[in-house]
């Protein structure tokens with residue numbers, strides 16, 4: 521299971537698989553584990569590891585088991601537990617989700633709101649009946665939000681403006697979520713008005 525994006529508290533659980541009641545055979549982590557340092561990990565059972573060793577699976581060498589980044593990863597896991605980061609992400613995520621659902625009531629072009637914890641997405645549509653993707657509209661809202669001070673779309677590539685992936689820091693405050701929602705509200709409002717939609 522790849523929890524490079526979902527792992528370490530983001531979804532309101534330390535690992536997203538906890539929500540689904542499964543235990544992966546192999547767990548891959550990256551990104552937040554190193555908190556900015558280049559650190560990724562693979563966790564598995566002794567049996568699977570022995571099989572990998574026997575089969576000669578080898579990927580990297582120089583930074584394998586690097587003690588500096590490993591110490592950072594261990595500290596991140598310690599702080600996530602100590603400061604109840606996952607529980608706080610669940611609370612802030614619910615606040616974000618409720619705010620996005622309010623925006624969905626207000627703006628016809630928000631077709632769907634989905635996600636877990638502090639990993640939420642809003643789908644921008646161009647037509648209420650067909651629910652076809654509203655990439656251009658999404659791009660315009662994302663650009664306007666940035667002008668107003670909010671970087672809200674993690675993946676901002678041509679053709680991918682139809683779904684905003686929102687992933688605020690797991691340490692985000694309630695006030696910051698409110699500010700972000702307010703900016704998004706203003707961005708939707710001004711873009712729809714400017715386009716006469």
Ligand SMILES: Cc1ncc(COP(=O)(O)O)c(C=O)c1O
Pocket residue numbers: 522523524525550551559560
């Ligand atoms: C879900 C997911 N898995 C794996 C990776 C790759 O991680 P790494 O850069 O540590 O190889 C990424 C990077 O974007 C990712 O989003």
